[in-house]
Amino acid sequence: MKEGLTRKYIRFFGYVQGVGFRYRARHAAGMLGLTGWVKNEFDGSVSMEIQGTEEEIDQVVAMINQGRYVQIDSMEVRRIPLVEDEREFRSRY
Numbered sequence: 001m002k003e004g005l006t007r008k009y010i011r012f013f014g015y016v017q018g019v020g021f022r023y024r025a026r027h028a029a030g031m032l033g034l035t036g037w038v039k040n041e042f043d044g045s046v047s048m049e050i051q052g053t054e055e056e057i058d059q060v061v062a063m064i065n066q067g068r069y070v071q072i073d074s075m076e077v078r079r080i081p082l083v084e085d086e087r088e089f090r091s092r093y
Helices: 021-032 054-065
Strands: 006-015 035-040 046-052 071-080 089-092
Touching: 006 054, 021 035, 021 046, 021 054, 021 089, 046 054, 054 071
Parallel strands: 035 089
Antiparallel strands: 006 046, 006 071, 035 046
């Protein structure tokens, strides 16, 4: 496993559903080789677990936020344990 990895659970609030948020998350994470998942929640927020370095995770969030219609008003972030055998970043339904 790559050195300096961390895993974060992030909940995004704002205009984050129906605007290509999950697609952008998968694309950005895939470009950087990060793993995890992203999922729409019933309350209109989006949840994500993402694994990579701090800098890579920050890059993914910045890339998502550059979306034309995406507007992240706030985020709830916490560190969680690494998942060692995870190989991809995917959408959950």
